[in-house]
Amino acid sequence: MDKYRRLVQMPCRHTLTSLFRVCFVFNLGFAWTCFAQTDLVHRGVPEQVQQINQLVAEQWQAYNLRPSPPASDAEWCRRIYLDILGRIPRVEELDDFLGSKDKDKRSQLVNRLLYDDTYTEEYARNWTTLWTNLLIGRTGGTDNNSQISREGMQKYLRDSFARNKPYHRMVYELVTATGSPAPRNANFNGAVNFLIDKVNMDDAAQATAATTKTFLGLQVQCTQCHNHPFNEWKQDKYWEINAFFRQTRARNAGRRAAAMNETAELVDVDYRGPAGIQDSAEIYYDLRNGEVAVAYPVFVDGTSIERDGRVDVVNRRQKLGELIVESPYLGMTMVNRTWAHFLGYGFTKPVDDMGPHNPPSHPELLEYLTNEFRKYDYDLRSLITWIVLSQPYALSSKISAGNKSDDPLLGETPKFSRFYVRQMRAEELYESLVVATQAEGTQGSYEEQERQKNLWLRQFASAFGTDEGDETTTFNGTIPQVLMMFNGELMRAATSSDRGSLIARLANNPRLKDRDRFVYLFKAGLSRTPTRDELNLCEEILKINRGNQTEALKDVWWTILNTNEFIFNH
């Protein structure tokens, strides 16, 4: 708490404090942990939801926008399953929700998806997927050249999300972890996978950049070699953060060790610095003019720690972890990231580049939610609840006459006066197909299922060939994706009529009429019933198939799964 107060009261000579002046005045009067975890979703609308609604609506007024009408229950239901669990709703789940007459049914559903044991595994899987991609990329741990264990990373994350570990605890563990990456290792600690391949190369440049970017929303990587071109970052800042990682070593982490199957380990060891001064272990770096400068560990807010390089005197990474956990940027970045996950755009673009050079679109709201998130002891499920119960999240994605100008694709900052359509992620498509075709449980154990999914996902990942491991995905609405949806193996399985398949079960269910079967497919894929026009189309297809139900169902199901409406979260 003291450190936190000091940070906020610090004079404004420092870069970051100027941001606080602009968009961030913290209320220090709160009590941290006085709220019980269980009672977060009350009957009625939580105060945080009302605040979101109000602060977003203020911008609508300011920009003379009229929001789109609310989305239907069915649309909202599809959204929330996709965004919280990473898949579309089953037909039964959709029917349950639509059938409920309870006024409070939306918050009940949110509650169920977040807190009911039935959904814990899926919830944890979805957030594990998101965070695995964030922490080690889509390709991390998928080849033999690195000691990253994707499985170990996922095990750690799954456990954290399933138990609802407070976010700041999770970050502290990821930043300070020691141990071995793979579950089979004796001193296994899955959290080490975040840093294990980022500390040895290039004086831990990747560890420095990834840690500040991922958890604090601060991009310092450019300042490794020179002052930042347009934010106020100076080169010394980079190296002062970098100095926190100099005790850290990844043992047996190289290609050779990986090939030899030696156990890697992330450890902290005494650091002496190039000059060998143990009690003041410094680092050197090159200035652009060719001169050499010196740096010691100093956090982004200017807090210095002891310069001693001995781990038992001061463990630099643990100090860094403590400072990160105390930093207001921690919550702010997570709020921004989480908002972007649900609403399609964050308050800044990109979400992990914050600072005076990139002012947020809704500064008050960002500040408010950051404070609340912290008040609730960094409880992710509370944050999710507030966002998904808000008005902006519940708006239709249809553009109306009153909000044409609210289009982030036109370079406007998002005003959230409608729900911005976006494509499913590859993982969401995969899980949705599994659920929609009722293929759960037919693919073996959890590990086996994940292995199959990862194998399938690999076709979309491609790397840029830099030393920072930048990468991209071809699951982005381009031709390879459409080819996969047209002809891929996964789609062939999803639309097959083999024994036990969705099509076979529908076709062979004597209680269903032709029409019921088509309606079922529309609900399974699009979470809605077909229009009259669409039913006519189905009838035509049945006729072309000379009355063969199975074949007609296959045609209709293939068609539904290939639509824009299916692949978009709308």
Next chain:
Amino acid sequence: MLFRTPTGMSRRHFMQHLASASAFSGSALALGHTLQLNASELARNQKSAILLWMGGGPSTIDIWDLKPNSANSGPFKPIATKGDMQICEHMPMTAQVMDKLSIVRSMSTREADHDRGRYYMHTGYVPNPNIEHPSYGAVIAHELFGQRRDLDIPPFVAVGGSSEGPGFLGMAWAPFTVNSNGQVRNLNMQMDPERFALRLNALSRLEKKFIEENRGTAALEHAKVIEKTVNLMSSQQMAAFRVDDEPQELKERYGQNNFGRGCMLARRLVQAGVPFVGVDLGGWGNHKGIFPTLQNDRLPTLDRAMSALVEDLDNRGLLQNTAIIWMGEFGRTPRINGTAGRDHWARGWSVVVGGAGFKGGITVGATNDDGTDVVGTSYSSEDLMASVCHSLGISLETTFYSRSGRPMKIANSGKVIKELFA
């Protein structure tokens, strides 16, 4: 019909099936197997560009602009070439084609971060959170596509990694990413073509409903990409991707590795009329132990494939219509760092161009004796892009409009590097 009927022989039949919803009869169609590709004819007088992208930032001071008398010099010696310049001794095959390539030694840029540098060098613009600019591939494909309406292959193909995207030009101009084996996954429809046509027809009707609900441009883009995919699936031009059909001798000449195959594939695609092909060679981020990596690994791969590409294009008469651009995000620090590596350096570095309208065998601009700074006029990404457009006959008066209607000059109003043209 939402999906436009494309051109082409076999496709016409195919599309007739698409045209009527209930036309589920008639004979099976043989798609994409019967007709021979008559590529060289197709490509005559059509301009194309091939970008050799060196991901990670190549050390141009060790390749194209050596400083043997400086303390910053690495161990490599300069050798004579067929052009009016010297280059690195570990590029002997390329030295033999330097009469067809020219080096710009006075690139000076400001983006020394990988992401930012990649974006800037690909688009001519610095990254801006409010807008996404189209990259080389999208711009050139967009401008040259009109010359070849018969092309079914996407006009922007990225071999290997993945290039920067189409920005505000839209997903229809996005790179079509393939691996260097030319293998296109999931290309074969797993059913009777008539049945496929039936499904497409039904799909077109469902797509239309969602588009008309006015939920933004993404829905319409989805339909456009479907149309392009259908074109591709039913096209005999896909034979251009069968890089394995090349004679063994030529495969060896290019090098039996991803980059070598990628360059060979690029030639095949250009020959088939594709206006823009990007081929990636990564692994230039040599912060440590740079010289053995360059000498034993990167340079031999580059030398073989790059020289083979120039030769092969030239032998087929394609070089005069095909611009080659070799570049990365930035160069590397002239000063060798404490771990025998070089770090990021954008202030003075080199790129290489050739083919199309470019003059060969010359150098443009220079850096100072220790390689740290440009002497005289320096050039930017915008200037390079303007020069490439000029070499392809694309007017620099071309203006794009962002989605919000903001006009943007092609190549960000860069100036043509005059020395590169006769």
